[in-house]
Amino acid sequence: xxxxxxxxxxxxxxxxxxxxxxxxxxxxxxxxxxxxxxxxxxxxxxxxxxxxxxxxxxxxxxxxxxxxxxxxxxxxxxxxxxxxxxxxxxxxxxxxxxxxxxxxxxxxxxxxxxxxxxxxxxxxxxxxxxxxxxxxxxxxxxxxxxxxxxxxxxxxxxxxxxxxxxxxxxxxxxxxxxxxxxxxxxxxxxxxxxxxxxxxxxxxxxxxxxx
Numbered sequence: 001x002x003x004x005x006x007x008x009x010x011x012x013x014x015x016x017x018x019x020x021x022x023x024x025x026x027x028x029x030x031x032x033x034x035x036x037x038x039x040x041x042x043x044x045x046x047x048x049x050x051x052x053x054x055x056x057x058x059x060x061x062x063x064x065x066x067x068x069x070x071x072x073x074x075x076x077x078x079x080x081x082x083x084x085x086x087x088x089x090x091x092x093x094x095x096x097x098x099x100x101x102x103x104x105x106x107x108x109x110x111x112x113x114x115x116x117x118x119x120x121x122x123x124x125x126x127x128x129x130x131x132x133x134x135x136x137x138x139x140x141x142x143x144x145x146x147x148x149x150x151x152x153x154x155x156x157x158x159x160x161x162x163x164x165x166x167x168x169x170x171x172x173x174x175x176x177x178x179x180x181x182x183x184x185x186x187x188x189x190x191x192x193x194x195x196x197x198x199x200x201x202x203x204x205x206x207x208x209x210x211x
Contacts, residue, residue: 065102068100068114068152069152069157070100070102070112070150071102071104071110071112071150072102072104072105073102073103073104073105073110074102074103075100075101075102075103076101076102076103076109077098077100077101078099078100078101079097079098079099079100080099080100080114084097085097087101087134087137087138087141088137089136089137089140089141090140090141091140092136092137092140092174093174094133094136094137094140094170094174095137096130096133096134096137098111098112098113098131098134098149099112099113099114100112100114101134101138106144107142107143107144108142108144108145108146108147109138109141109142109144109146110146110148110149110150111131111134111135111138111146111149111150112149112150112152113127113130113131113134113149113150113151113152114152115127115151115152115153115154116152116153116154117154118153118154119153119154119155120153122158123151123153123158123160127151128151128160128166129169129170129173131149131151131160132149132160132162132166132167132169132170133170134149135149135160135162135166135167136167136170139162139167145162146162147161147162148160148161148162149162
């Protein structure tokens with residue numbers, strides 16, 4: 001009798017357990033599904049944030065290019081705020097800090113110099129020479145040489161072609177500088193006071209002495 005009672009009790013317990021199993025299983029599956037949905041939603045949010053952070057600098061750069069009317073391409077250097085490190089040529093004793101360098105879709109560097117306080121009908125010679133130095137430096141630094149640079153004045157832009165003649169002018173100016181000494185200062189018609197103050201020839205230069 002005892003054995004029979006135990007057997008029946010065990011059978012009833014098994015039946016009750018079986019009756020409760022579908023409900024427990026369904027609740028467990030529901031919890032797992034909710035957890036999976038939450039994880040997927042979290043991953044989607046993280047992915048969107050990552051993409052947004054990657055797009056923001058690029059969008060800001062495009063907005064700046066559009067505002068300034070810069071040539072199409074990627075801004076690879078800028079010193080418009082004075083924070084850029086000098087670009088150093090390896091084949092010439094030249095260094096410079098253009099306001100912008102744009103790398104065109106074809107991989108050609110384009111220097112851009114802003115002279116927004118200047119309003120003239122044609123580019124000034126000293127500005128052209130400044131841009132020419134940047135063109136020589138960029139030819140030395142990039143696989144593809146530049147073909148032109150941009151001078152931006154207050155109300156107009158000038159495209160300065162990078163020609164052999166312009167490059168020779170830079171070479172002649174370098175040669176003239178090599179022959180400068182205490183008795184032979186650079187030949188200048190005018191110069192900015194800020195540049196004169198940092199020039200070692202100021203004490204003997206007629207232009208520097210007047211600054």
